[in-house]
Amino acid sequence: MSRVAFLGTPEAALPALRSLAAGHDVAVVITQPDRGKGRGRAISHPPVKIEGDGLGLRVVQPSSAGEVKESLESAGKLDVAVVVAYGRILKPDALAVPSAGMLNLHFSLLPRWRGAAPVSRALMAGDRMTGVTIFRLDEGLDNGPVLTAQAVDIDHEETAGDLTSRLATLGARLMTGAIPPYLAGGLEPVPQSDDGLTYASKIEPQERAINVDGSRVEEVNRIRVCHRSQAPV
Numbered sequence: 001m002s003r004v005a006f007l008g009t010p011e012a013a014l015p016a017l018r019s020l021a022a023g024h025d026v027a028v029v030i031t032q033p034d035r036g037k038g039r040g041r042a043i044s045h046p047p048v049k050i051e052g053d054g055l056g057l058r059v060v061q062p063s064s065a066g067e068v069k070e071s072l073e074s075a076g077k078l079d080v081a082v083v084v085a086y087g088r089i090l091k092p093d094a095l096a097v098p099s100a101g102m103l104n105l106h107f108s109l110l111p112r113w114r115g116a117a118p119v120s121r122a123l124m125a126g127d128r129m130t131g132v133t134i135f136r137l138d139e140g141l142d143n144g145p146v147l148t149a150q151a152v153d154i155d156h157e158e159t160a161g162d163l164t165s166r167l168a169t170l171g172a173r174l175m176t177g178a179i180p181p182y183l184a185g186g187l188e189p190v191p192q193s194d195d196g197l198t199y200a201s202k203i204e205p206q207e208r209a210i211n212v213d214g215s216r217v218e219e220v221n222r223i224r225v226c227h228r229s230q231a232p233v
Contacts, residue, residue, distance in 0.1 A: 001025050002183055005072055005081040005098060011047045012164050013084035015172035016105055020082060021055050023176055028075035029059045030068060032087050065091045072097040079183055082175060083137060084168075092139055100183055102137040105171040107164065108200070109133060109149055111192050114142035115200035119164050120225045122154065124203070126218075129153055130163070132171035134178050136189045141199075145189030147178050159224045 006017050007030045020026055029052035037044035052059040060071045068090065072078065078098040083090070084105045095102055108118035109131040115121075122130045131151040138144040150170060154163060181187040203225060 002079040002179060003027050003077060004179070005030065005075055005078050006048075006052075006084075007031070007068075007081060007086040007090075007102075008048045008084040009046045009087045010085050012107070012168045013048050013086075014051050015168045016082060016084045016175055017048060017051055018055070019172040019176040021057065024179070026055075026057050027078060028071060029057050030071050030086070031059065031061055033061045033063050065089075065094065069094040069097060080179060082179075084171070084175075090137060095137055095139075103147065103175065103179070103182070104135055104137050104142070104144070105175050106133045106135065106142055107167045107171065109151055110135060110142060110146060111194055111197040113198055113200040116202045118200040119160050119167065120203050121198070121200035123158075123160055123163065123225045124221055126221055127154060130167070132167050132174055134171070134175055135192070143192055145191045147182055147187055147189050148174060150174055157224075160226070 001024055003025045004020060005028050006020055006026055008017060009032045017026075017029065029048060031046045031048040031052070034043050034045050034049075036042065049059050049061065058075075062068045062071050065088070068088070072081065072094060080100040081098045081102040082105070083102055090102065106118065107130070108122060109129070110133040113121050113130075119130070129151055131149055133146055133149040135142070135144045135146045152166070152170065178187060
């Protein structure tokens, strides 16, 4: 059984955390600090913290890049770390702590939609296909070598919430299946090509506004991006 660290924050990271906890020794779960939320700014715990506590795992919430490295080192020997929507750029010294590096689950078919909002950008652009990619993190922005990927069609009525939930579940299965052969040396990461490269910047508030003069397709896509499904992940 491999010894892993998990880094993630939102609900989309939960399927991967659950899958890892079921088949691996999760030595530490690293997530973002608690934040104020809502008009009253009540303190809110990240979904990964709540899930990790419920699974009986050690959860830490570092507030700086240096503390991330310390949190990894405090877990002892790590074979690999898994990152799913952690929300912080990881420094080279942290990337080097696990003996086999860090694997990232990204919700697009790289190199299309590198960056923070791959699902939203795919819907906004009217893409008919997307997927999940597992790659080894390096210092760049989602440009590390790829272990494996899987494509899926996008339903024309699918919202950002629905699609994220579906990709999170698919990606969790893909990640847990990739770790054993990767650690055994039977799954070699392949450098990414830049053919078809696009970047997925965060959706800005002005992009969410409906444009009455826009095309019907563009405005429907905008609504799909803004709609958050209540489906569990």
